[in-house]
Amino acid sequence: MNHQLIAVAQSDYEGGGKAVIVGVATHPEYQGMGYGRACLEALVDQLLDAQMTLYLQYDSPTAGKLYESMGFKPFDRVYYVINDIIGDDL
Numbered sequence: 001m002n003h004q005l006i007a008v009a010q011s012d013y014e015g016g017g018k019a020v021i022v023g024v025a026t027h028p029e030y031q032g033m034g035y036g037r038a039c040l041e042a043l044v045d046q047l048l049d050a051q052m053t054l055y056l057q058y059d060s061p062t063a064g065k066l067y068e069s070m071g072f073k074p075f076d077r078v079y080y081v082i083n084d085i086i087g088d089d090l
Contacts, residue, residue: 007035009043011054019047021056024063037066044070 007030010023021043026036047054057078058064068074 001030006030007039009036009039011043011047014047014052017051017053019052019054021054024066037070040066040070 005027007026008023009021011019012022013020021040024036024040026033044054054072056067056072058067064074
């Protein structure tokens, strides 16, 4: 917009009929306006046209809502720890 990049969506590790979506970002001033979704939809369409199975990982609940609204379904959960002692509450 006005020669400024405001939103992106990127994939990587493409091969063997699979691709990982590794980045979706929107400039803070333009978040919530649909630009990130539009970039992601264009990327997803391109990868699906190439017969790819798509994967992604996210930390943000807001991002999770976007991905699920586009048809992504959770199949695994990743936990992050700050030390090597894992408690029983995981």
